[in-house]
Amino acid sequence: MKNRVSTLLLAFAAAAAHAQPSALNETQLLGRQVFAQSCGICHLQPSLGVKTYGPMLNKSAAGGNDEVMRAFIVNGTERMPAFKYYLKPAEIDAIIAYVRTVPVPANESHK
Template identity: 35%
Template structure:
């Protein structure tokens, strides 16, 4: 009788395991796939390389966490600069990169205008 009970428990345990695996599989299939990021434009790809070289020391691109300067994730979507709440526009960002402000150095002398525009294109993707 005891062996019959053990066999029954084993069958129930196996059935429960199979049910759980099937349920997990079914739920995984129903879950929406995470959205894929749009491919970067050529300008944004160049800007990303410039960011890595010139900006990443002071700014995070993947978060809003501050390094030396503010994190830039969602920078354009926020719509305002953290320093003075002025409106984020291509012209304002270009001016900030060119002339610097506060602890941020000016890049007008070290980045040509086309590279600054590539950098702006990348910042818009964050």
């Protein structure tokens, strides 16, 4: 029985690896890098199952609206810092382009 569970876990891990977007363009790659540096501390899980301070971001972030997302990044919120003095507009564009490549997790697709 134990063996069967670990086989299942392996199968899930393999499926998850396949779901990763493989080919990002240059803008999206820059966005991923800036995102990891400036936003990861609150928006990326350090490991599976750990709760992040900010919501997980993907395609559907900010209602799927790029302008709303830009407003979040530029102005921040009560709990999130504003980035208008730290990031160039091109870096913000790149982050948005990257986040739009992140698939919505299957169990959250109703959001």
